[in-house]
Amino acid sequence: MKNYHSTIVVIDDDPNDLILIEKAFRSIGVKEPIHTLNGGAEAIAYMMGEGKYSDRTVFEYPTFITTDLKMPGIDGFAVLEHLRSHPECAVTPTVVLTASRDLDDIKRAYLLGATSYHVKPNSLAGLCQQLKVLHDYWVTCEVPQVDRTGRQLPTNSIGKLGERFSKI
Amino acid sequence: MTNLMKPYEQTIALNEARMLAARRDHELTAAAALANARLQAEIRAHEETEDELRLAQAQLDERAVKLERVVAVRTAELIATNRQLEAFVYSVAHDLRAPLRSMQGFATLLTEDTESTLSATGRDYADRINRSAQFMDALLSDLLAFSRISQQAVEMSTASLSAIVESLQTRLQKELEESHGRLECPGPWPAVRAHESMLAQVLFNLVSNGLKFSRPGVPPIVGLRTEERAGVVRVWVEDNGLGIAAEHHQQIFGLFTRLHGEKYPGTGIGLAIVQKGIERMGGRVGVESTPGRGSRFWIELAKAPPEITGRARTSTRPPAPNAADNTP
Numbered sequence: 048m049k050n051y052h053s054t055i056v057v058i059d060d061d062p063n064d065l066i067l068i069e070k071a072f073r074s075i076g077v078k079e080p081i082h083t084l085n086g087g088a089e090a091i092a093y094m095m096g097e098g099k100y101s102d103r104t105v106f107e108y109p110t111f112i113t114t115d116l117k118m119p120g121i122d123g124f125a126v127l128e129h130l131r132s133h134p135e136c137a138v139t140p141t142v143v144l145t146a147s148r149d150l151d152d153i154k155r156a157y158l159l160g161a162t163s164y165h166v167k168p169n170s171l172a173g174l175c176q177q178l179k180v181l182h183d184y185w186v187t188c189e190v191p192q193v194d195r196t197g198r199q200l201p202t203n204s205i206g207k208l209g210e211r212f213s214k215i
Numbered sequence: 216m217t218n219l220m221k222p223y224e225q226t227i228a229l230n231e232a233r234m235l236a237a238r239r240d241h242e243l244t245a246a247a248a249l250a251n252a253r254l255q256a257e258i259r260a261h262e263e264t265e266d267e268l269r270l271a272q273a274q275l276d277e278r279a280v281k282l283e284r285v286v287a288v289r290t291a292e293l294i295a296t297n298r299q300l301e302a303f304v305y306s307v308a309h310d311l312r313a314p315l316r317s318m319q320g321f322a323t324l325l326t327e328d329t330e331s332t333l334s335a336t337g338r339d340y341a342d343r344i345n346r347s348a349q350f351m352d353a354l355l356s357d358l359l360a361f362s363r364i365s366q367q368a369v370e371m372s373t374a375s376l377s378a379i380v381e382s383l384q385t386r387l388q389k390e391l392e393e394s395h396g397r398l399e400c401p402g403p404w405p406a407v408r409a410h411e412s413m414l415a416q417v418l419f420n421l422v423s424n425g426l427k428f429s430r431p432g433v434p435p436i437v438g439l440r441t442e443e444r445a446g447v448v449r450v451w452v453e454d455n456g457l458g459i460a461a462e463h464h465q466q467i468f469g470l471f472t473r474l475h476g477e478k479y480p481g482t483g484i485g486l487a488i489v490q491k492g493i494e495r496m497g498g499r500v501g502v503e504s505t506p507g508r509g510s511r512f513w514i515e516l517a518k519a520p521p522e523i524t525g526r527a528r529t530s531t532r533p534p535a536p537n538a539a540d541n542t543p
Contacts, residue, residue: 061313061317063314063316063317063320063321064313064316064317067316067317067320067321067324070320070324070328146309146312146313146316147309167316169312169315169316169319169349169352170319170320170323170349171319171320171323171324171327172323174320
């Protein structure tokens, strides 16, 4: 288990899905703060700590993101692109949770850096099962540590990794 | 007598002869001119006719070109409309699932969430919403499967019936256990020309129907066997189930046709997928059945070329990986 605080952000344009995903996370015993964001524009505002998300003591930088793909305006791909263009703020894992089985969508999402891609299960039980697998897996994974703004912390070790991040 | 003519008489006669000759000459020239004029008129008339013909031909050509252009435009329109329709069916089936997920999700929350304080009646209603949503979801996914089988590119190759039949046993494990049914497939399995995953789906639908529409209290037995006819292989799928009255034999292959209402679950799309798949592979499908005495469905596909048939007969390779993707 990772020994630092984590925050989950759920991005979807369907408010019903936002409620159901949060409920599913809670029903499998997830205690971390969950912020549900309605659409890509809100998601990017959250990442950037803009507007109502400027208070990082409340809206901590996420350590786990699930995002829908097909959203009006700024869609899931744009969210992935945004994260990729800010590598120091990239979130691991960034999980795509969408209704689309389209092969091009799957390819594009991975090209843009999605950690994994899942089609939304049709039942609540299926959704719970899916999220449990993801959460159980990722809480045991070591991921880069970030500060409250989402910037990855410089590592202490002397080596390529440390050098790379100290340059950013 | 001429010898007796006097010189002046000779001159007169000569002159007369000359005049006669000149007149005749004149007459002949006139006749020739007339004939010439007539000929020219005829040539002109002919040329005019030719011109008219050429004009008509040109008009005809022009019309043909126009017609071809119209046909091309109409064909393009039809193709576009067809594509739109495909996209429409796909997006309808796809987009309808999102609100459905919500309905199912919240209906489940109503009955299972600890914060929910529903009475027994309330829970029953919520369960009904949930079941209906599940049924609609099955409808949509079958509709998607039907639209996929109608649109996907057909790639004919030598398909191994033995591999497909083997994979059926595995895929139908649950249904076989639940119904206490049995699958009897002694073979032999000649290789056929088919799109393998499509054929797998067709046979899956036929066999699972045989297991589903069983008589109450009679464990279903579904038999699969083949029969080689001139150039074709006929696969029989026979069951000991309910049977189908003759007047329904055509109807059952239509979309959304269900003969038994709520007693037997289903969406009425399974046999439509069978017919569409077989049609797209250039085969035939039919049924022989008497109510109460089971049904015998058959499909016919072209036999695979002999040299490959020999190999496929003894083939023990596992089912194609894509065969399992097409659960209806």
